[in-house]
Amino acid sequence: MPSLSYLVARLLQIIPTFLLVMIFIFLLVRLLPGDPAIAMAEAKATDAQLEQIRHNLGLDQPLPVQFLVFVKNTLTGDLGRSIMLKAPVTEIILDRLPTTIFLALYSIVLAVFLAGPLAFLAASRVNSSVDVAIRGVFQVGLSMPVFYIGLLLLTVLAAQLRWFPVGGYGKTFLANLYHLILPALSVALYTSAIILRNLRASLIEVLDADYVQFARAKGLSPRIIMTRHVLRNAMVSTVTLLGLSIGNLMSGTLVTETVFAIPGVGRLMLEAIFARDYPLIQGLTLTFAVLVSVVFLLTDVVQSWLDPRLRQS
Amino acid sequence: MRVQKKTVVLDVRHLRTEFGTQERPLVAVDDVSFQVAEGEILGLVGESGSGKSITLRSILGIIRPRGRVAGEILWNGQDLVPLDEARLRRIRGREIAMIFQEPMSSLNPLLTVGLQISENLVAHTDLDARARKARAIELLDLVGIPAARSRLDDFPHEFSGGMRQRVMIAIALASNPKLLLADEPTTALDVTIQDQILRLIQSLSRDLGMAVILVTHDMGVVAETCDRVAVMYGGRLCEIGTTTEVIADARHPYSLGLLRSIPRDVAPRTPLYSIPGAPPALNALPPGCAFSARCPVAGGDCADVRPRLQGAGALRQVACHHLQDALAHFGPREAAQ
Amino acid sequence: MTVLTQSHARTRGRLQTFLVRAFTRPSFVVGIAILGLSLALALFPQVFAPYDPLAFDLQAIQQGPSLAHPFGSDNFGRDVLSRVIWAYRVDMQMAFFATIFALLIGLAVGAFVGYYGGIADAIFGRCVDAIITFPFLVLVIAIVAVLGPGLINMYVAITAVNWVYYARLTRAEIMAQKANDYAAAGRVLGYSDRRIIFRHLLPNAISPILVYWMTDMALAILLGSSLGYLGLGAQPPAAEWGVLIAEGRNFLLTAWWMSLMPGIAIVLTGLGFSLVGDALADLLRPKGR
Numbered sequence: 001m002p003s004l005s006y007l008v009a010r011l012l013q014i015i016p017t018f019l020l021v022m023i024f025i026f027l028l029v030r031l032l033p034g035d036p037a038i039a040m041a042e043a044k045a046t047d048a049q050l051e052q053i054r055h056n057l058g059l060d061q062p063l064p065v066q067f068l069v070f071v072k073n074t075l076t077g078d079l080g081r082s083i084m085l086k087a088p089v090t091e092i093i094l095d096r097l098p099t100t101i102f103l104a105l106y107s108i109v110l111a112v113f114l115a116g117p118l119a120f121l122a123a124s125r126v127n128s129s130v131d132v133a134i135r136g137v138f139q140v141g142l143s144m145p146v147f148y149i150g151l152l153l154l155t156v157l158a159a160q161l162r163w164f165p166v167g168g169y170g171k172t173f174l175a176n177l178y179h180l181i182l183p184a185l186s187v188a189l190y191t192s193a194i195i196l197r198n199l200r201a202s203l204i205e206v207l208d209a210d211y212v213q214f215a216r217a218k219g220l221s222p223r224i225i226m227t228r229h230v231l232r233n234a235m236v237s238t239v240t241l242l243g244l245s246i247g248n249l250m251s252g253t254l255v256t257e258t259v260f261a262i263p264g265v266g267r268l269m270l271e272a273i274f275a276r277d278y279p280l281i282q283g284l285t286l287t288f289a290v291l292v293s294v295v296f297l298l299t300d301v302v303q304s305w306l307d308p309r310l311r312q313s
Numbered sequence: 314m315r316v317q318k319k320t321v322v323l324d325v326r327h328l329r330t331e332f333g334t335q336e337r338p339l340v341a342v343d344d345v346s347f348q349v350a351e352g353e354i355l356g357l358v359g360e361s362g363s364g365k366s367i368t369l370r371s372i373l374g375i376i377r378p379r380g381r382v383a384g385e386i387l388w389n390g391q392d393l394v395p396l397d398e399a400r401l402r403r404i405r406g407r408e409i410a411m412i413f414q415e416p417m418s419s420l421n422p423l424l425t426v427g428l429q430i431s432e433n434l435v436a437h438t439d440l441d442a443r444a445r446k447a448r449a450i451e452l453l454d455l456v457g458i459p460a461a462r463s464r465l466d467d468f469p470h471e472f473s474g475g476m477r478q479r480v481m482i483a484i485a486l487a488s489n490p491k492l493l494l495a496d497e498p499t500t501a502l503d504v505t506i507q508d509q510i511l512r513l514i515q516s517l518s519r520d521l522g523m524a525v526i527l528v529t530h531d532m533g534v535v536a537e538t539c540d541r542v543a544v545m546y547g548g549r550l551c552e553i554g555t556t557t558e559v560i561a562d563a564r565h566p567y568s569l570g571l572l573r574s575i576p577r578d579v580a581p582r583t584p585l586y587s588i589p590g591a592p593p594a595l596n597a598l599p600p601g602c603a604f605s606a607r608c609p610v611a612g613g614d615c616a617d618v619r620p621r622l623q624g625a626g627a628l629r630q631v632a633c634h635h636l637q638d639a640l641a642h643f644g645p646r647e648a649a650q
Numbered sequence: 651m652t653v654l655t656q657s658h659a660r661t662r663g664r665l666q667t668f669l670v671r672a673f674t675r676p677s678f679v680v681g682i683a684i685l686g687l688s689l690a691l692a693l694f695p696q697v698f699a700p701y702d703p704l705a706f707d708l709q710a711i712q713q714g715p716s717l718a719h720p721f722g723s724d725n726f727g728r729d730v731l732s733r734v735i736w737a738y739r740v741d742m743q744m745a746f747f748a749t750i751f752a753l754l755i756g757l758a759v760g761a762f763v764g765y766y767g768g769i770a771d772a773i774f775g776r777c778v779d780a781i782i783t784f785p786f787l788v789l790v791i792a793i794v795a796v797l798g799p800g801l802i803n804m805y806v807a808i809t810a811v812n813w814v815y816y817a818r819l820t821r822a823e824i825m826a827q828k829a830n831d832y833a834a835a836g837r838v839l840g841y842s843d844r845r846i847i848f849r850h851l852l853p854n855a856i857s858p859i860l861v862y863w864m865t866d867m868a869l870a871i872l873l874g875s876s877l878g879y880l881g882l883g884a885q886p887p888a889a890e891w892g893v894l895i896a897e898g899r900n901f902l903l904t905a906w907w908m909s910l911m912p913g914i915a916i917v918l919t920g921l922g923f924s925l926v927g928d929a930l931a932d933l934l935r936p937k938g939r
Binding site for chain 2: 219232309
């Protein structure tokens, strides 16, 4: 396992990055057109009332002060109130977040199960017709936008064949698995294309590596050579890639939530943008950034667990 | 000679290894025959691409499935060529072990050294975990790794190049093999480390009665280490004999050229000899002698008629049509130096 | 001297052999053919489109594919094929304008921080870390929200995020090239920094960046059409593939062709870019493996 000092160093690294992230979000939201006070106030509010709202929001303070207040509030978990939904942003997000996380994990699992065996098949017969066919299919997959894959699945599998529900989502874990299969699959197809490409290349490289030859020369069984020597080494770069493509994945879930009308944070983000609900936009953007950072961190930990060479420093 | 009295453990007969399609094969090893006796160190010398590494890998059957092996590889009388993977696995690592050129890339970077030794023991012995650990320490000790006990949990990148090569040897020795195939084990190392590793291999061979085939491109290494030497060129053997004989009195023009390129007893500032031209590509070998294109004494027939290995003295064989010319060509200049 | 000439030894002979090698690859030929056709459709849609893409035909509302309307017609009787063809103009533009400024800015910034390092590089590193902490699409739509929907604003938003990826790649390539002997030789000879960067380092560093640009154009089409679909990119009634698919979204069961056909154009064009990109990456990869 990676040492504690490594973890602490990695966590400390996040702080300056996150300070910048907060600045970006803060500035972005201040640049949004429209006066949030007007958006929040009743239609027939007087100037004095507007002034009061501005004061309550701290908008009459200088920008640096506003920023510090923003940081302080964020650290205490207070992201303001949503204009559109008239509720605390933190509550709304925490309510919607599990659905999105479930969807994202579901997609990753599907993508890995889809790409893993096929990458293996392709790598063990490089340039055979099987390899070419697999790569061709996934090449096409890479060129398909997630919303288009989603619509195709929706039309054919849900509306026409009625194998799966058209949208919504369930109450229990199993019901969720059933309800979210098409949205998860839409994201998974794209992600699996990325995984396949990388895993195939690294499998080809590892299968040819000296240490795998040496393992064969040692008379080890094919099963041990495969699991201990080939897969483990090939996985290192794939784990990195999976971690790095978390942004892609979140982008994909945002689209797929819209296509399938799933009440997650992605669809909420779009709704907030169309409603110009700036506290909500601010909170959601921050949430996405935190999600990505957490995954980056996890990736680093898993990577250094897989590869001892990364454990120093 | 001492060598003659010992029993032959490996008898390679007419080995042929090819890659590519059946119709247009690339022949990497062509009609190679040699024997190795118990406790003997045989040097296999040649430039890169001469087929020496492929010969080693063919013996273990680890060039399959891409390459095809023909001929006979008699290991204590049993032919390895027709064996299936499962049966070969019982010989690989257990009776015949192999070490590779690059100690950096031949050890799995993600696994501890201890595990890489013990997985060998798991595959070939009945030892339990505790006994495996004891054996692993014993092996690291044997190959001269200081503080062996404390290094089992270290990863390959925590060892220096020379130490990694020792680790690889320790792994190879795990189940007391009777034959060690060493593929340029010292090429990637510093000269001083090189020497230590060669002496280690030598002493292991002597103490354990283990036969060794040492592949190298360096005649100096052969002179220092091997009992007998086989010279390869273009996938074929051109000369085979005892080290003393071949070094002192080489007959094949290629061996002569190789020896000439080692600086020995020469005056300072004498330019080093190098064989003109480059080794041939596998798909451009002449039907006759592979060396004919670069040979200073080649005649008209050399490129078309394959010279066969013929006895030249009691323990030596040479494949050349123009033995007299070769001696005449290289002899006087040798004297002039 | 040889180390120096190596940097601009891009002679005609090498270009020729490169092209020969490229055009003997089926994937490259197919990719180039697709891109050529796409470009032709984008430049001269009026030549290829059988109908006016905006003309309503109330006699032919939501008719399935037929000889008269090979891709069918939409809910206003507009010819889907003509709309898909006219959309080539918008989407090919997207591929170009959403990436070209990111490429140029990225090259400049990446070369600068890669060559000089120091504080600029440290600040750049932090900015990169911060920007890649946002999912690409989230940041882009947040910026679009500030600027308002529309094509130009979409280009600005994408460029504002995308340049980072080019700059990161350029920085890495420049640093790798800088470590080579010829860069040191240039410095010893007293060449100016500008000359070393533009004449020696960039020409050697550029090919992987151009390959990335190719695949990024495919990504730009995916992204642009996604934004169009979400209502944040090109605005109706303009013909853009994502917009067209969104228009057909409510008629998936009755008039499936409205959404299916524009999607095929996206896949095909994306495929063209990535086939060419992959083939170039293969061809330009240094020898040895």
